[in-house]
Amino acid sequence: MRDVYCDYCGTKADLVDSKVVYGESYGLIYLCPKCGAYVGVHKGTDKPLGRLANAELRHWKRNAHAVFDPLWQHGPFRGRRNAAYAWLAQQMGLPVEKTHIGMFDVAQCKTAINIIFEYMKGVQQNGALQRKERHSHFPGGHSDHPY
Ligand SMILES: [Zn+2]
Secondary structure (H helix, E strand, O other): OOOOEOOOOOOEOEEEEOHHHHOOOOOEEEEOOOOOOEEEEOOOOOOEOOOOEOHHHHHHHHHHHHHHHHHHHOOOOOOOHHHHHHHHHHHHOOOHHHOOHHHOOHHHHHHHHHHHHHHHHHHHHOHHHHHHHHHOOOOOOOOOOOO
């Protein structure tokens, strides 16, 4: 078992079953006993998915996923989640291995949302590009991205 510390208050997090926060078990989570921030683990491991999140961060991560996921689910990066993350990494000036919504703080979530909004505006103004993308064949759609 590894030591995971809360990003908010520095308290050592407990590895507990997620039913303590969800009422139902979805596997293990790291839970801060002091402030209640938590994060899930990679299935079958004790490796946290990202940083512990409090209610505010969870809210912004949900928003970031809500604009980011359509990019690779059916948008310009359809079927290429890793490519979408690589693009976002470049836009944010972050190394790609640090570019996971699960690792973002609130400010990074907001930055990502703004970048994606601006980008989508450009895509919508450029119908030709969008049509071309829509009919493109994307090999390597398999994604091993952890988040
Ligand atoms: Zn805490």
